[in-house]
Amino acid sequence: MRIGELAAASGVSARALRHYEEQEVLVPERGSGGYREYTADDVVRVQQIKAMISAGLGTATIRRYLDCVRSGEHGLALELCPELRAELEALAGRLGAQEQEIREKQQRLSELLTEG
Known part of the structure; x- marks a missing residue:
């Protein structure tokens, strides 16, 4: 999916998605022609990023600990x-x-x- 589709699927603006990419918390694949290509996993990743930002964490902290975040059947959880x-x-x-x-x-x- 392209950036506009990810924005719609995740409820985050394309501008915010580009910011996440600049901060290296979201790393899309690049398709032919250099276009960003996102997957369903990226929708989950954006939800995780949003949850951590809403809890007051900055993108530098998120980048360090994003691998500790898991999404389970009961929603977002942090492996502390x-x-x-x-x-x-x-x-x-x-x-x-x-x-x-x-x-x-x-x-x-x-x-x-x-x-x-």
């Missing part, structure tokens, strides 16, 4: 390599700290609003 587990735990810690900072700012804003 020790290094990937550490990355995810660090991300969760950063998100927790950001949440706390947001709560503190909300509290200060509430205090300012009630003082006025």
Whole structure:
């Protein structure tokens, strides 16, 4: 399938697919004439990439750990390599700290609003 067909099948824009290719997380075959050729496996791969991006991982991290991702009958699952587990735990810690900072700012804003 061509890039437009993969975009339609995966729900990701052709532009995003080209970005994934530039970041080396999606590597299509090249057919005659140099056109990108994608397979059904690439649809699954794009879904895996989307899931990892939505969880807050950058493409550099995804590139390192994409081989740890599996798609099973119950959807996407991560085979937690020790290094990937550490990355995810660090991300969760950063998100927790950001949440706390947001709560503190909300509290200060509430205090300012009630003082006025």
